[in-house]
Amino acid sequence: MKRTFFCAAAIFLWATAVGAHAQTWPQRPIRIVVGFPPGGGIDVVARLLGVRLAETLGQQIVVDNRPGANGILGTEIVAKSAPDGHTFFIGTTGNLSVNPVLIKHLPFNIARDFTPVMQTSSVPFLIYTHPKVPAKNLAELIAHIKSNPGKVNYYSSGNGGLPHLASELLNALAGIKAVHVPYKGSAPGFNDLLGGHVQFGFDAVPIGLQHVKSGRIRAAATTGPKRLSFLPDVAAANETVKGFEVVNWYGLVAPAGTPAPVIDRMNREILKAMAIPELRDKLIAQGTDPVNSNQSAFSAFMKSESAKWGRVIQKANIKAE
DSSP, X not given: OHHHHHHHHHXXXXXXXXXXXXXXXXXXXXXXXXXXXXXXXXXXXXXXXXXXXXXXXXXXXXXXXXXXXXXXXXXXXXXXXXXXXXXXXXXXXXXXIIHHHHOSOOSSOHHHHEEEEEEEEEEEEEEEEOTTSSOSSHHHHHHHHHHSTTTOEEEESSTTSHHHHHHHHHHHHHTOOOEXXXXXXXXXXXXXXXXXXXXXXXXXXXXXXXXHHHTSSEEEEEOSSSOOTTOTTSOBGGGTSTTOOOEEEEEEEEETTOOHHHHHHHHHHHHHHHTSHHHHHHHHHTTOEEOOOOHHHHHHHHHHHHHHHHHHHHHHTOOOO
């Protein structure tokens, strides 16, 4: 009976402490770690949300850019941070779902070391082609690659990144074999596409939208589930290749053990922020769709994405550099 009493007392005290912490949270500035340099799409999302969260939570939101090793450096920092609700990580598909199935020995375990908060955004790619490629849409691009096996090159932001995996998924579903040319980031690869040194590539909307509008680059398709409202003449890839859909996404996680009331409140505050028309318009203008998500849905989604890209990695025999 004594043991039962002490266990019940311990649980009561723990629950009381957690509840008190949640009521007084946040007690100091909140840090949101981004695993990439300033200026990228995920950094923009973090900063837009940070401005609104600072107003509603009454504390400064510090966006802490920690680039390195395809986001692994920033992910590790948060995995080893105190689970007190003052440190979060906003990651991409690659950070949270691809790296765990691509890299054998990570210095953390996503399932064990993190608590999902929510998916914040989905970010479809465009399939960019150089105007010299005789293809104005995805069907013509596929036909061109089939007619020139081993001679059509695509660029990516790096080996094992989502643009690389997207291209290999297209290879598999369309029965083609385009040649991979990896770069150290999207910018140098896209510059070589502009120069005609590679023929096509998957990349974010903001990096090439102005060039599509000026005619320097073509958009053969978008990889999301539907056409983009600001590019209605560019078909979705699944209109040509059944089952082909690739959407990069951003999501917020916290160190494992972060109190559930803190996770719930952060989720609610982000949902309220993304419902503000001005903020939504800013996100949509850069090709980023806000997502209404919760902890359980995001957890299941991350696992399904790991399974999806794990199959692509295995079939294409992709190895981490």
